Structures are given as C-alpha cells and as structure tokens.
Amino acid sequence: MRIDIISIFPDYFAPLDVSLIGKARERGTLDVRVHQLRDWAHDVHKSVDDTPYGGGPGMVMKPEVWGEAIDSVIGDGAPRMVVPTPSGRPFTQELAQELAGEPWLLFACGRYEGIDSRVVEEYSERLRVDEVGIGDYVLAGGEVAVLVMVEAVGRLLPGVLGNAQSAVDDSFAPGAMRNLVEGPVYTKPPVWRGREVPDVLLSGHHGKIARWRRDQALRRTVRNRPELAAELDPEMLDKHDRKL
Numbered sequence: 001m002r003i004d005i006i007s008i009f010p011d012y013f014a015p016l017d018v019s020l021i022g023k024a025r026e027r028g029t030l031d032v033r034v035h036q037l038r039d040w041a042h043d044v045h046k047s048v049d050d051t052p053y054g055g056g057p058g059m060v061m062k063p064e065v066w067g068e069a070i071d072s073v074i075g076d077g078a079p080r081m082v083v084p085t086p087s088g089r090p091f092t093q094e095l096a097q098e099l100a101g102e103p104w105l106l107f108a109c110g111r112y113e114g115i116d117s118r119v120v121e122e123y124s125e126r127l128r129v130d131e132v133g134i135g136d137y138v139l140a141g142g143e144v145a146v147l148v149m150v151e152a153v154g155r156l157l158p159g160v161l162g163n164a165q166s167a168v169d170d171s172f173a174p175g176a177m178r179n180l181v182e183g184p185v186y187t188k189p190p191v192w193r194g195r196e197v198p199d200v201l202l203s204g205h206h207g208k209i210a211r212w213r214r215d216q217a218l219r220r221t222v223r224n225r226p227e228l229a230a231e232l233d234p235e236m237l238d239k240h241d242r243k244l
C-alpha cells in the first residue's frame with residue numbers, strides 16, 4: 001500500500017518511522033510519503049491560508065495551494081482521498097478495514113479552520129473522497145487524526161502484525177468480537193502484590209478460556225459502552241449476567 005500525506009507539519013509524522021509501521025515501511029509493505037504543503041505556495045511568505053469569506057474567526061486554507069499539491073502528488077493516479085475534519089464520518093474499525101483494502105491512500109491534513117470546501121468538491125469528481133473524524137472533540141489540525149488512521153489501517157495489512165498478534169480478534173471487528181470491547185489481559189507472574197490471575201486462564205481449557213474472555217468482554221462492554229451493548233444480540237446478553 002502507498003500512503004501520501006500532505007501537511008504543513010510533516011514532522012508530525014516522525015512516529016510513522018518507528019514500531020510496526022516503521023518496520024512495514026522498511027520491508028516495503030507500506031510506502032509512506034509525507035509532503036510539505038508549503039512547497040506549492042509560491043508567494044514570498046509561502047502562505048497557505050487566508051481570511052474566511054463571510055467573516056468569522058480564524059483562517060481557512062487556500063484552495064489553489066491544495067490543488068497544486070494534490071495534482072502534483074497524484075499525477076494521473078486515483079488514490080482514495082481522506083480528509084480529516086471534526087464534522088466527518090466517524091472513523092471506525094470497519095472503515096479501517098475498508099481503507100486497508102485500498103492500494104493507495106492520500107491524506108489531506110488541514111489546519112486553521114479547515115480547507116476551502118471547494119477542494120473536496122473538486123477532487124470528489126475524480127476520486128473517492130471521505131471526510132472523516134476520529135471522535136467528538138476538536139483537534140487543532142488533521143495530523144493526529146492521520147496518525148490514528150494510518151496506525152489502525154497499517155496494522156491490518158498482511159505481515160504488519162507479527163504472528164504472535166492478530167487483528168482477527170480485534171474489538172469491533174466483524175465476527176465473534178464485533179461490538180465488544182477488549183476483556184482483561186494478564187501475564188506472568190501468576191501472583192503480583194497478592195493479586196492472582198483468574199484460575200480459568202491457568203486451566204489450559206481453551207473452550208472455557210474463550211467463554212470466560214467473551215463474558216468478560218461483554219461485561220466490560222455493558223459497563224463502559226452501553227450503546228454498543230444495546231446493539232448486541234439479546235440472546236447473547238441473556239446468557240450473561242445483565243447486572244454488573
């Protein structure tokens with residue numbers, strides 16, 4: 001997979017050189033290219049923003065600069081374009097899996113009060129463009145949102161997670177763990193400050209362990225994410241103690 005990121009803060013993406021994503025880049029599984037938007041700003045101040053039409057606070061990012069940058073990065077290609085924004089469609093595990101199936105992603109990182117809306121209009125005529133948010137809170141720009149999305153997508157690519165790890169049992173992923181959050185996890189020592197690991201996990205009985213883990217995930221989902229629990233199959237809930 002190729003990923004292009006355009007931003008006025010390319011240094012924000014240094015974390016993509018480390019850990020899982022960094023190794024995937026070294027192996028060539030992931031080809032991440034970060035571009036400085038100001039390289040396509042031609043005035044002496046390399047300005048990328050201007051005052052908003054209609055008034056209001058802050059500044060808006062200029063369409064000309066973005067148009068030149070995107071045209072230069074994509075050429076005649078047609079990547080799937082993702083534009084982080086507070087008002088975007090929610091980024092979910094399902095969308096991460098969808099994006100992980102794309103050969104080429106282009107992330108447009110806005111700053112200030114966002115990017116002139118005509119940019120999305122322009123490229124929506126030629127590319128699949130998604131405006132995406134990562135939660136109901138307001139960031140100062142799109143860079144952190146892109147880091148979140150690149151990590152969530154990158155870990156789903158073949159060979160990125162080591163054999164010991166697997167995205168198959170992810171929370172929220174389709175299948176048995178769909179709409180369930182992670183249950184508790186434990187490792188050695190078996191007793192730590194007088195606290196023991198649940199016996200079932202030491203039993204070696206894989207069926208019981210799987211059932212216990214789903215029960216714990218369900219309990220935690222009901223406690224921490226009641227809105228997800230409400231979507232679960234009522235039969236699943238009936239099997240477990242509804243009260244926590």
Ligand SMILES: COc1ccc(Cn2ccc3ccc(-c4cc(N)[nH]n4)cc32)cc1
Nearest residue numbers: 084085086110111133134135138139141142
């Ligand atoms: C119109 O209101 C605002 C519009 C933009 C901004 C700052 N900003 C500029 C670009 C940009 C990209 C993504 C996000 C973002 C995404 C999520 N989930 N929260 N915040 C924030 C962004 C502040 C306020």
